[in-house]
Amino acid sequence: xxxxxxxxxxxxxxxxxxxxxxxxxAANECTGCGARFFDRRNACxxxxxxxxxxxxxxxSGELRTFTIVAFAAPGVEVPFVSGVIDCDGTSVRAxxxxxxxxxxxxxxxxxxxxxxxxxxxxxxxxxxxxxxFEPI
Amino acid sequence: MDEIWxxxxxxxxFGKHTDRxxxxxxxxxxxxxxxxxxxxxADMGVMAAGNLMGSGGIGQQIQKQVGQTGIAVYNVSNACxxxxxxxxTAIMSIKAGESDMGLAVGVEKLAGVxxxxxxxxxxxxxxxxxxxxxxxxxxxxxxxxxxDTMPGVFAQVGMEYGHKYGGADFELFAKISExxxxxxxxxxxxxxxxxxxxxxxxxxMMIAYPNTRPMCSANCDGAAAAVVVSGEKLKxxxxxxxxxxxxxSASVLTSDPWQEACQVLPDVNTLTRNAAKTAYEQAGIGPExxxxxxxxxxxxxxxxxxYDNLGLCEEGGAVDFFNSGAPWRDGSLPVNVSGxxxxxxxxxxxTGIANIWEVCHHLRGEAGDRQIEGAKVGLAHVIGLGxxxxxxxxxxxxx
Numbered sequence: 282x283x284x285x286x287x288x289x290x291x292x293x294x295x296x297x298x299x300x301x302x303x304x305x306x307a308a309n310e311c312t313g314c315g316a317r318f319f320d321r322r323n324a325c326x327x328x329x330x331x332x333x334x335x336x337x338x339x340x341s342g343e344l345r346t347f348t349i350v351a352f353a354a355p356g357v358e359v360p361f362v363s364g365v366i367d368c369d370g371t372s373v374r375a376x377x378x379x380x381x382x383x384x385x386x387x388x389x390x391x392x393x394x395x396x397x398x399x400x401x402x403x404x405x406x407x408x409x410x411x412x413x414f415e416p417i
Numbered sequence: 418m419d420e421i422w423x424x425x426x427x428x429x430x431f432g433k434h435t436d437r438x439x440x441x442x443x444x445x446x447x448x449x450x451x452x453x454x455x456x457x458x459a460d461m462g463v464m465a466a467g468n469l470m471g472s473g474g475i476g477q478q479i480q481k482q483v484g485q486t487g488i489a490v491y492n493v494s495n496a497c498x499x500x501x502x503x504x505x506t507a508i509m510s511i512k513a514g515e516s517d518m519g520l521a522v523g524v525e526k527l528a529g530v531x532x533x534x535x536x537x538x539x540x541x542x543x544x545x546x547x548x549x550x551x552x553x554x555x556x557x558x559x560x561x562x563x564x565d566t567m568p569g570v571f572a573q574v575g576m577e578y579g580h581k582y583g584g585a586d587f588e589l590f591a592k593i594s595e596x597x598x599x600x601x602x603x604x605x606x607x608x609x610x611x612x613x614x615x616x617x618x619x620x621x622m623m624i625a626y627p628n629t630r631p632m633c634s635a636n637c638d639g640a641a642a643a644v645v646v647s648g649e650k651l652k653x654x655x656x657x658x659x660x661x662x663x664x665x666s667a668s669v670l671t672s673d674p675w676q677e678a679c680q681v682l683p684d685v686n687t688l689t690r691n692a693a694k695t696a697y698e699q700a701g702i703g704p705e706x707x708x709x710x711x712x713x714x715x716x717x718x719x720x721x722x723x724y725d726n727l728g729l730c731e732e733g734g735a736v737d738f739f740n741s742g743a744p745w746r747d748g749s750l751p752v753n754v755s756g757x758x759x760x761x762x763x764x765x766x767x768t769g770i771a772n773i774w775e776v777c778h779h780l781r782g783e784a785g786d787r788q789i790e791g792a793k794v795g796l797a798h799v800i801g802l803g804x805x806x807x808x809x810x811x812x813x814x815x816x
Contacts, residue, residue, distance in 0.1 A: 291546045293561060295553030318680060320551040327675040346580055346682070348572035349626035350564045354536035357560030363569055365577070365682050372678035374563040384587065384626060389580035400546075400556065409546040409555045412562075 293400060293411040294319075298337075304397045304412065306338040306373060317371050341394040341417060342368035349382050362387050366414050379415040392417045420648030421508050421665040423811070424518070424658060425454020428771040431608040431639035431762035433528040439468055439475065439640075443524035444482040446642035446767075450520070451483075454644040455658050458484030461644070462516025465491040465506035467499035467523040467766035470530075479522060488516075496801025497715065499523055500641060500769025501670065505807060507645050508668050517650040523771075524640035525764035531636070532624075535559045535566040568633050568716060569625035570802070573682055575718025576627070578725070584736035585721060587627040591618045594632040594717040594759055596745055601756025603746075603787035608637040608762030632717035637762035641770035660814055663777045666700035666794075667810035673803075683802050685719070689726035692808040696796070697728070700810040704728040707750060708792040709779055711772035713800045714757040724752070727798060727808075751789055754779075769807055772797040780813040 292299050296319045298307050308317040313330035317338075324331050347364035350357075362377035364387075378396060380386050393414035400409035427449035429442055443466070451457055458480075466476030476490035489510075495502040500523030507519030536559060546555040559565040579585030595615050601607040613621075613631055621629040646654075651662055671692040676684050697703055704727065712727060714720035721735050729750055730738035738744070744752035755761045755775040758768065776795035778784040793813045800806045 291548070291555055292553075293555055294558065295548060316675065316677070320680075326680070346573040346577035348564065348569045348576065348628075349623075350560070350566065350569045351623040351625065352532065352568070353560055353564065353566060354532065356557075357535065359560075361560060361564075363563040363573065365563075365573060365678065370677075372681045374681045376561060376563060389576060400561075403546045404544045407546050 289406070290408045290410050293409055297410065297412050299410055303340070305340050305395065306412070307335050308338055308371065309333040310336040338371050338373060339369035341392065342366040342373070344377070344389055344391045344393055345372070346389055347377070347387055349384065349387065364414070366393055376413045377415065378413040421511055421668065422646050422648060422651050422662040423643055423665060423773070423777055424456065424646040424651065424662050425450045425452070425644040426642070426770070426774045426777050427453055428606060428641035428767065428774045429639050430606050431637050431764060431771070434526070434638040439471055439524045439526050440478045440482055442526070442638060442640040443468070443475065443479045443522050443642070446524070446640035447479060447483050447520065447522050450642035450644050455655065456518065456644060458486055460518050461486070461488055461520045463489050463507055463510040463519040465493055465503040465519070465521045467493045467495070467503045468525060469494060469496070469499055469765045470525060470527065475524065495805040496803050497713065497765050498670070498769055498799045498801035498805035498807045499766040500771070501799045501807025501809065502769065502805065504643055504645070504770055504773065504809070505668050505670050508665065511645060511647050517647045519645050520642065521645065521770060522640065522642040523766035523769060525766045526638045527636040527764050528638045529636070533567045534570065535564065564625065566625065568628045570683060571716040571719045572625045572628050574685055575716070575721055577682070578722045578735065582733040582736065587619065588615070589736060589739065590627050590632060590717040590721065591615055591629070593714070593720050593739060594618050597714060597753050597757040597759045598631060600746055600754050600787070601760035604756050604761060607756045607760050608635050609760045610756065628716050628718055632759060634715045634758035634763035635760065637764055639762060639764035639767045639771065641767040641774055643770050643773060661781055662814050663780050664812040664814065665809060666702070666812045667696035667808065669696045669699065669808045671806045683804055685800050685804060686722060686726050688804055688806045689723060689798065689800060692806045693727045696808040696810050702794060702810065706794050707796050709751045709754060709776060709789045709795045710798070711753055711755060711775050711795070712798040714753055714759055715763060717759065720753070720757070723798065727796065746787065746789065754787055754789060769799040772799065773809055773811065776811050780811060
C-alpha cells in the first residue's frame, strides 16, 4: 500500500538531488582522473579506474550551445530550448526555461542557473520534479 | 603491405522505391557493381553487408538473389557509418590475406520515416512515477532534458562551433545548404535535385534552429555496393579493369575517445580529426592534395565543423573557408558535389559506399555534367552517432 501520510517528491532523474539542501545535480567523479559521469559506472571511460565519489555540480554556468526544437516526437511539447551548460567545467545537458524560445532571446555565452519545476502528481500523491536552467 | 583497389562500384537511384524492398535494391547495386568490375559472385572471397533498420541477416538475403557460394558474410551495424564499415570489413579481409576480392553493400529504406531519434517511453498507464533505466528517469527525458532528435543534436554541434570561433549564424548555415542543393541539380541519382534560394531555405519549416527542413538530410531509399580487390590480384586482370580501378590509399575507422562532455552531447569532432590524421598518414598526402571531398553533411550545421575536422581549413577557419567559395564545385576544394545528404539523400547504410561511388566516378572521369575536371585524389567521410567515423582516401589509377 502506498504511504498516504505525506506527499512525497521524486526527481525526474536520479542525478537531480532534492533532499540535500538546495536542489542540485550530482555526478559520479572518478577519484583517479576527475572525469564526471551522470549515469552509474562500471569503470571510468577516460582512465578505466573503478573508484568514484559523488560530487555536487555547480548550479549556475554558461550556455555553450543550444538549439530550439520546433519539431519533435509525438508527445513532446514544442518549441523548447535544448542546450549544453558549462557548469564550472562540467558540461550539463538541459532545457532552458523562463526565456522566450527564439534566437533573439537565447544566445551562446549567456549565464544561466538551475531551476526546478513540477511534472505533476501521480495516483499515489507523489510529485515528480524536473530541472532546467534559466537566465540569471 | 599489398595495395587495395576498388574494382567495381555502383549506387542505385536514391529516392522513393515503393515497389521494391531492401533485398531488391541491394541486389541491383551488387549486380551492377560486379558488372562494373567485370567479375561475378564466383570471384568474391568475402562479403560484408549493412542494413540498419531491417531485421538482420541482409547479406545472406542478398546472396539468395545474386549468388550463394558459401563465402563468409559479415552483417555489420555502425549507425550512419555502416556502409563504410562494410567496405572496411571487406578491405580488412583482403589485408589479412584471407581473400583477394570482396564485396561490400549497404542498403536502407527510409522514405517517409520522418524524424530520427527522440521519443522514448511515456509515463505508465498506471500513472505512477517509477524510476527506470540508467538515469532512474520517472518519464521520458527527450524534450525535458535536452533533445534526442538528430536535427537538434547536430544543430548544437554547429552552434557550439559558432560559439567557439564566431561567424556561424543561421544565414551561414543556410548558405551551406544552398550550395549542396545547387550541386544536386547535376546529379541524376539524387533523391532531390531542386535548387533553392537562400530565402527559400531560411523561410522553410524550422525543425531545430538553425536547421530548417532543407538543411536536414533527406530520408530516402537506396543501395550502394563495391567490389574491392588486392593489388596482386588486380595485376592478373585486364588492362581495362586496371585502368578503371581506383586505389584505396587510406581506409580508417575510429570511435570517439573520451572527452569532457562527450556523454552529454556527442563529440563528432575528435574521432573525425583522429581518423583524418591517420588517413592522411596512410595515404602519404595532405588535405591540400585533395581534388574533391564528400563529407557527412547530415545537417547543414554538421558540414561546417567537418571542414575543420578534416583539415580542409586552419583550425577555427571553417566559416572563412566556406565564405571564400572554396567548397563550391568551381571553388578550390569542392565539397559534396553530389548534392550531399541534404539533397542526394541519406539511406543510412548505403551512404558510406555511395559517397565513395561519387568520388570514384570523378576519379574515373565518368561523372558527366558534374565532373570535377582532372580529379586525381578524393576523400569520403561518414560519421555515425554513438560514434563511428569512416574515412577513405581514393586515388585515380596511373595505368
